[in-house]
Amino acid sequence: MEKDSKIYLAGHRGMVGAAIWRVLKKKGYSNLIGRTSKELDLRNQKAVFDFIKSEKPDVVIDAAARVGGILANNNYPFQFLMENMQIQNNLIDAAHKLDVKKFIFLGSSCIYPKLAPQPLKEEYLLTDSLEPTNEWYAIAKITGVKACQAIRKQFGKDFVSLMPTNLYGTHDNFDLETSHVLPAMIRKFHEAKENNNSAVTLWGSGTPMREFLFVDDMAASVVFALENELPEYLYNVGTGIDITIKELAETIQKKVGHTGEIVWDSSKPDGTPRKLMDITKMHDLGWKHQVELEEGIEKTYQWFLTNNDSFKQVKM
Numbered sequence: 024m025e026k027d028s029k030i031y032l033a034g035h036r037g038m039v040g041a042a043i044w045r046v047l048k049k050k051g052y053s054n055l056i057g058r059t060s061k062e063l064d065l066r067n068q069k070a071v072f073d074f075i076k077s078e079k080p081d082v083v084i085d086a087a088a089r090v091g092g093i094l095a096n097n098n099y100p101f102q103f104l105m106e107n108m109q110i111q112n113n114l115i116d117a118a119h120k121l122d123v124k125k126f127i128f129l130g131s132s133c134i135y136p137k138l139a140p141q142p143l144k145e146e147y148l149l150t151d152s153l154e155p156t157n158e159w160y161a162i163a164k165i166t167g168v169k170a171c172q173a174i175r176k177q178f179g180k181d182f183v184s185l186m187p188t189n190l191y192g193t194h195d196n197f198d199l200e201t202s203h204v205l206p207a208m209i210r211k212f213h214e215a216k217e218n219n220n221s222a223v224t225l226w227g228s229g230t231p232m233r234e235f236l237f238v239d240d241m242a243a244s245v246v247f248a249l250e251n252e253l254p255e256y257l258y259n260v261g262t263g264i265d266i267t268i269k270e271l272a273e274t275i276q277k278k279v280g281h282t283g284e285i286v287w288d289s290s291k292p293d294g295t296p297r298k299l300m301d302i303t304k305m306h307d308l309g310w311k312h313q314v315e316l317e318e319g320i321e322k323t324y325q326w327f328l329t330n331n332d333s334f335k336q337v338k339m
């Protein structure tokens with residue numbers, strides 16, 4: 024990829040988008056374009072088509088999506104299904120019709136069946152039923168993967184999908200209703216420590232297992248996909264290591280220095296019992312994560328502490 028290639032990064036101010044932007048700048052890519060959702064609402068088909076037509080990017084990276092944790096997914100099925108399909112359909116269709124050379128689509132590990140064998144191989148897609156708390160989001164993401172695969176198959180274009188495991192890091196969402204578990208735990212333990220080590224309430228049973236990838240590693244995988252023509256349509260991106268939610272809680276509690284009680288609220292859903300990625304394909308091509316979980320948690324906690332008053336709060 025030429026360093027002056029025109030790259031449109033959709034969702035450039037999100038957690039993942041901001042990290043991709045940083046890596047691209049650092050590597051010398053000089054022709055990056057981004058628009059906020061206020062400047063360009065990606066749900067608007069005509070606006071997206073007109074934008075791609077006038078900007079004529081060589082590459083589109085889709086890191087824009089309606090994103091949230093287990094409760095947000097469960098409570099707002101329509102937004103997670105419809106907005107994600109609108110955003111990605113508008114981008115993929117315009118990119119195809121207007122001859123964008125390369126398209127990188129970001130999905131999620133929840134596209135795989137709830138009870139698929141572990142670790143999750145790419146070929147397990149569409150072999151069984153989805154996890155009910157996030158099937159809406161998963162179905163939208165599956166249609167994005169399939170749209171890119173169809174364009175690849177029918178027209179031979181370099182449209183590729185990366186499926187990240189659970190992500191976390193700087194610029195994360197720390198809103199307690201809509202966030203994912205890791206930022207929620209950082210905020211909950213920190214605020215409870217400040218409040219005389221009051222009890223922290225966490226959701227579900229603590230027994231589900233999750234794999235966590237630091238956002239800078241995710242960004243590096245996207246840049247890897249940008250700089251290499253990947254031979255297949257779908258690639259898992261993760262660390263290949265998972266832990267229980269209870270172990271995650273104990274790790275973050277220790278890091279933050281909270282000494283109070285942990286209470287598990289069983290009225291909240293557990294979600295899928297396990298979703299560990301098989302990352303053999305990306306490893307074979309040469310990409311591997313760099314940041315281990317404890318180091319990533321430390322970086323994220325430090326970011327939270329210095330952005331404590333202004334951290335992003337995503338409302339539905």
Ligand SMILES: NC(=O)c1ccc[n+]([C@@H]2O[C@H](COP(=O)([O-])OP(=O)(O)OC[C@H]3O[C@@H](n4cnc5c(N)ncnc54)[C@H](OP(=O)(O)O)[C@@H]3O)[C@@H](O)[C@H]2O)c1
Binds near residue numbers: 033040088191203337
């Ligand atoms: N976070 C995770 O754990 C995780 C895990 C697996 C996969 N992913 C995937 O990674 C990608 C990025 O996620 P993220 O965590 O970075 O999410 P995020 O921080 O919530 O960022 C999402 C971005 O999408 C943009 N966006 C949303 N709706 C839009 C609209 N209607 N028009 C234009 N832009 C819109 C937002 O733009 P504004 O800021 O301008 O509003 C925001 O920058 C998504 O595809 C997501 O599915 C995330």
Ligand SMILES: C[C@@H]1O[C@H](OP(=O)(O)OP(=O)(O)OC[C@H]2O[C@@H](n3cnc4c(=O)[nH]c(N)nc43)[C@H](O)[C@@H]2O)[C@@H](O)[C@H](O)[C@@H]1O
Binds near residue numbers: 093188189204228231
């Ligand atoms: C990566 C994303 O992951 C999402 O699934 P998923 O891993 O369960 O999403 P999380 O919201 O990260 O939750 C992971 C696990 O942590 C538990 N948990 C414990 N305490 C908390 C808390 O305070 N906040 C949150 N949020 N969870 C908590 C939660 O019940 C679940 O078992 C999907 O809904 C999306 O579609 C997407 O795939």
